[in-house]
Amino acid sequence: MRSKxxxxxxxxxxxxxxxxxxxLKFGNVxxxxxxxxxxxxxxxxxxxEGEYKQKENQLTTMQExxxxxxxxxxxxxxxxxxxxxxxxxxxxxxxxxxxQNYYMLAQQQLKAKxxxxxxxxxxxxxAAIQEVGDENGFIYIFEVNSGVPIxxxxxxxxxxxxxxxxxxxxxxxxxx
Numbered sequence: 001m002r003s004k005x006x007x008x009x010x011x012x013x014x015x016x017x018x019x020x021x022x023x024l025k026f027g028n029v030x031x032x033x034x035x036x037x038x039x040x041x042x043x044x045x046x047x048x049e050g051e052y053k054q055k056e057n058q059l060t061t062m063q064e065x066x067x068x069x070x071x072x073x074x075x076x077x078x079x080x081x082x083x084x085x086x087x088x089x090x091x092x093x094x095x096x097x098x099x100q101n102y103y104m105l106a107q108q109q110l111k112a113k114x115x116x117x118x119x120x121x122x123x124x125x126x127a128a129i130q131e132v133g134d135e136n137g138f139i140y141i142f143e144v145n146s147g148v149p150i151x152x153x154x155x156x157x158x159x160x161x162x163x164x165x166x167x168x169x170x171x172x173x174x175x176x
Contacts, residue, residue: 027133027141027159034125034160035118037169044117051113055106062099069095128166132159 035041073088080088133141141159161171 023137025136025138025157027136027138027157028144029129029141029158029163030144030160031122031125031129032145034163034167034169035121037164038121038125038167039169040121040124044114044121047117048110048114051110055110059099059103059106062095062102066092066095066099124167125163128163129159132162132166136162 070092073092077085077088129141132138136159138157138159142156144158144160164171
């Protein structure tokens with residue numbers, strides 16, 4: 001009787017483990033591919049290009065003004081008094097520093113604007129991934145581009161097409 005009980009317990013345990021292994025679903029997703037396929041990304045890129053051109057035009061104007069001031073100074077530098085020359089050189093240095101500061105500030109502003117504009121798209125993709133995971137019974141969905149996987153099973157399912165379908169993005173042959 002005792003050996004039958006042990007055998008029954010062992011069979012139940014093995015059966016439970018086998019059942020659990022069959023129901024655990026893992027997937028992977030390429031969010032970068034999804035983002036690139038989203039029609040909304042074009043509007044974001046267009047807006048960013050506009051911001052970039054505006055900053056670039058302002059920077060170009062500042063650089064041209066600085067160059068003109070430097071050229072004008074070089075033409076009259078020898079005729080200036082030492083005090084006037086020192087004052088003009090200080091002014092030119094300050095202008096150069098303003099150009100550099102504007103460049104760094106513009107870069108920071110453009111990066112912040114890009115993050116601001118992409119955040120709703122990322123949130124939309126994340127929500128779709130969550131829905132796909134819930135609807136299809138996935139335990140985990142891994143980001144494909146987050147690094148080198150330690151182990152990648154052939155049983156893992158790429159849910160990128162499912163997320164694209166959830167977002168209404170048609171599959172193209174270019175991404176395959």
